[in-house]
Amino acid sequence: MFKRWINKWRLRRITRKKMHYDALRPGQETAIQALLDGHDTLAVMPTGSGKSFIYQAASLLITTGPTVIISPLIALQKDQVEAIEEQSMGKVVLLNSALSAAEWKKAFADLKGGKLDFLFLTPEQFSNEETLQRVREARPALFVVDEAHCISEWGHDFRPGYARLGAIVEALGHPRVLALTATASLPVRNEIVERLGMHNPRVVVQGFDRPNIWLGVEKFYDEAEKKRALTERIREAEKPGIVYVGTRKHAKELAEHLRTQNIETVAYHAGMKPKERAQVQTAFMKDEIEVIVATTAFGMGVNKGNVRFVYHxxxxxxxxxxxxEIGRAGRDGEEAEAILFYNSKDLGLRSFLTSSGKVAVDEVEMVARVVHEHSGVSDPKELKEELDISQTRLTQVLGYLEELGVVTILPDGKVKPYKKPSNLSKIANEAVRFHENRRQVVRSRLAMVQGYAEVIGCRRKYLLNYFGEEMDKPCGFCDTCESGLIAADSSSMPFPANSRVTHTSWGQGLVMRYDEDKIVVLFDDVGYKTLSIEIVINNRLLTAVK
Structure with missing residues (x-):
């Protein structure tokens, strides 16, 4: 108890001296204290809420070894390095390909000599055995995974390099783990905890509400009318702003259309050359471009305070x-707006883009058999060539086989056989079942965003409830609130929100929300389902889990 009091006193001192704040923001102290108490911690907090200060302060208080930070983009890493240096938090190094051999050597020497407090890496750099060995020898006290939603296969920014981080954590002797993300629904949070192998984890979910962003949906059945409405909205809106589209083709076509309407617009998508993308992003950040039409490639690392609108x-x-995506609006705290231009036909495009295709039983058997025939360690690149299979599919199948205890994926990404199954066909069928469950969850998540577009009731309440935050009353700052529509009150419903229930066919799930005469449940195996309350009661489809 005395030690905890001392830590709190030291934390407040660091907060005032380093950050020049009178007090910590909501969620920060809870997450830091969880780490100091020895818990692996997942902090889900919005951009601008001070997630980086959690590991910076914890590092100063733990002091038994360096802090290793995994981040997916060098631009993000540079911003955090600059912040650490400006606040004199400690000695920091960012390892990337821009460093010379001499600089790498000095960084490793400083790490070994205890002269480094913070070390920034991308997950892919652990594919180098020397890097893993040097970090292991330094005995890090804290392992930080930034943008942790990238670890989730059903997170929207899944990055295969993140899938190996659990093995890397164990290879480093399992230092305390801190996972940070600005957005993660319950399935994504669960997968982050599971894939990182977090010990006795504490999950801190805080501050999803962005009350300065006005939320709205405009519905269309005609594409030409939708395009005209968007053009008018942009013409009248305060700028700068972002327009999100589903494909590269649409980004180019819509940007060209807006330019013909005398709206200064540039397209941004993953098909552009890296230098060209960097130029567009820099110009937008400097207010040299009023409107950017982008795919989801325009996202992480974009921290621009004065974005006045995000239109989808x-x-x-x-x-x-x-x-x-809408959270990129109004980061300066001033009013902004987020509008979805909704045509139900667009759901077909999204369903196609997010479909990962079926995994066949013989495909799984083939991968497992080849890995075990090699006996030793296999390189996934060589497996890909030998099996004539896509890298994405190979990564998926190997992940399922690891979950089933058939193979082991090493920290450097290579694969070795673990336990040869006595019944390979049975294992393959189980892997296919895993895959089908994931596909169902992906489809159900698309149904939930459709629910947002079509909800009768407060849109903000719908969003916050999705992420596990309750709102006592409608927000008053969205189109449905302004129209006077009110969502159903769940207090008089048969199963309380956030309670566990069992369905006669789909197994256990979590009650997420009520919409008029419907109940939305997130089932463990099949994802989100929307059910008629009357049918549920009359047919006794759900029972409470005691």
């Missing part, structure tokens, strides 16, 4: 993606 010309593939 096409619906996102999940509420997670939608909420992160």
């Amino acid at each position: 010309y096409e619906i996102s593939d999940s509420v997670d993606a939608y909420y992160q």
Whole structure:
């Protein structure tokens, strides 16, 4: 108890001295204290809420070894390095390909000598055995995973390099783990905890509400009318702003259309050359471009305070993606607006783009058999060539086989056989079942973002409830609130929100929300389902889990 009091006193001192704040923001102290108490911690907090200060302060208080930070983009890493240096938090190094051999050597020497407090890496750099060994020898006290939603296969920014981080954590002796993300629904949070192998984890979910962003949906059945409405909205809106579309083709076509309407617009998508993308992003950040029409490639690392609107010309593939994208508006605290230009036909495009295709039983058997025939360690690149299979599919199948205890994926990404199954066909069928469950969850997440577009009631309440935050009353700052529509009150409903229930066919799930005469449940195996309350009661489809 005395030690905890001392830590709190030291934390307040660091807050005032380093950050020049009178007090910590909501969620920060809870997450820091969880780490100091020895818990692995997942902090889900919006951009601008001070997630980086959690590991910076914890590092100063733990002091038994360096802090390793995994981040997906060098631009993000540079911003955090500059912040650490400006606040004199400690000695920091960012390892990337821009460093010379001599600089790498000095960084490792400083790490070994205890002269480094913070080390920034991308997950892919652990593919180098020397890097893993040097970090292991330094015995890090804290392992930080930034943008942790990238670890989730049904997160909208899944990055295969993140899938190996659990093995890397164990290879480093399992230092305390801190996972940070600005957006993660319950399935994504669960997968982050599971894939990182977090010990006795504490999950801190805080502050999803962005009350300065006005939320709205405009519905269309005609594409030409939708385009005209978007053009008018942009022409009248305060700028700068972002328009999100579903494909590269649409980004180019819509940007060209807006330019013909005398609206200064540039397209941004993953098909552009890296230098060209960087130029567009820099110009937008400097207010040299009023409107950018972008795919989801324009996202992480974009921290521009004065974005006055985020419009979606096409619906996102999940509420997670939608909420992160609209969160790029109004970061300066001033009013901004987020509008979805909704045509139900767009759901077909999203369904196609998010479909990962079926995994066949013989495909799984083939991968497992080849890995075990090699006996030793296999390189996934060589497996890909030998099996004539896509890298994405190979990564999926190997992940399922690891979950089933058939193979082991090493920290450097290579694969070795673990336990040869006595019944390979049975294992393959189980892997296919895993895959089908994931596909069902992906489809159900698309249904939830459709629910946002079509909800009768407060849109903000719908969004916050999706992420596990309750609102006592409608927000008053969205189109449905302004129209006077009120969502159903769940207090008089048969199963309380956030309670566990069992369905006669789909197994256990979590009650998420009520919409008029419907109940929305997130089932563990099949994802989100929307059910008629009357049918549920009359047929006794759900029972409470005691």
